[in-house]
Amino acid sequence: MDAPDTPAPREKLIASKQAWARDGRLITGHADESYERRLPPGQRLVRDWPVLDLGIQPDVTKLKFRLDVDGAVEHPLSLNLDEFMALPATHSVSDMHCVTAWSRYDNRWEGVAARTLLDLVRPKPGTNHVIFHSHDGYTTNVRLEQFDQPDVLLVYRWEGEPISREHGGPVRVLIPRLFLWKSAKWVRRIELRASDKPGFWETRGYHNNADPWLEERYG
Numbered sequence: 001m002d003a004p005d006t007p008a009p010r011e012k013l014i015a016s017k018q019a020w021a022r023d024g025r026l027i028t029g030h031a032d033e034s035y036e037r038r039l040p041p042g043q044r045l046v047r048d049w050p051v052l053d054l055g056i057q058p059d060v061t062k063l064k065f066r067l068d069v070d071g072a073v074e075h076p077l078s079l080n081l082d083e084f085m086a087l088p089a090t091h092s093v094s095d096m097h098c099v100t101a102w103s104r105y106d107n108r109w110e111g112v113a114a115r116t117l118l119d120l121v122r123p124k125p126g127t128n129h130v131i132f133h134s135h136d137g138y139t140t141n142v143r144l145e146q147f148d149q150p151d152v153l154l155v156y157r158w159e160g161e162p163i164s165r166e167h168g169g170p171v172r173v174l175i176p177r178l179f180l181w182k183s184a185k186w187v188r189r190i191e192l193r194a195s196d197k198p199g200f201w202e203t204r205g206y207h208n209n210a211d212p213w214l215e216e217r218y219g
């Protein structure tokens with residue numbers, strides 16, 4: 001894939017996060033009784049919005065922007081920024097949960113619903129997985145049923161402002177009911193597949209499913 005802005009990731013940061021995964025840091029073991037709560041087990045509320053990345057924040061200019069939605073679909077899409085922004089807009093309010101134990105409530109989003117894209121590309125029968133590819137070389141994977149939810153958006157506004165570069169602007173994925181590492185920033189390509197393909201953190205000790213209420217942090 002194309003990742004023209006990609007120098008080496010911050011190896012130390014990655015190594016320490018991998019060590020957390022190995023040690024099971026932040027696991028409380030109380031997932032079951034907490035399932036009904038708004039704040040997932042082991043999480044604490046923050047009011048700011050922390051920035052987490054691999055030490056690269058690609059500058060996705062209008063000229064560099066392209067979104068491909070392809071793979072096991074009837075009608076592959078390849079959109080420039082104007083074409084993407086012309087798709088119907090969806091507004092939502094949702095919470096964010098990061099595996100590093102912060103959660104932030106009531107984020108107001110605007111973007112294009114995952115279901116709008118799925119209606120356009122039409123996944124072929126037997127398509128069960130979605131892989132996100134980003135401009136910094138990051139990848140992450142979810143099951144199609146996790147992407148195909150009404151609250152999943154490709155967002156371009158947060159709290160009325162354009163998504164900043166550090167948070168993955170101009171367009172990032174938002175899957176609010178999974179840990180935030182599943183929400184690819186600077187998204188470049190959405191690949192639909194019959195088979196799964198674990199992404200950057202999933203191959204470094206993070207859980208494949210990433211449900212915060214089940215404490216699916218590592219594994």
Ligand SMILES: Nc1nc2c(c(=O)[nH]1)N[C@H]1C(S)=C(S)[C@@H](COP(=O)(O)O)O[C@H]1N2
Nearest residue numbers: 050051052053054134138167181183184185
């Ligand atoms: N392209 C890309 N997307 C990414 C990441 C990344 O390094 N590159 N980091 C992930 C992780 S580990 C987290 S916790 C969230 C952080 O998003 P934020 O910086 O907007 O809080 O982005 C996720 N999406």
Ligand SMILES: [Mo]
Nearest residue numbers: 052099100181
């Ligand atoms: Mo993260």
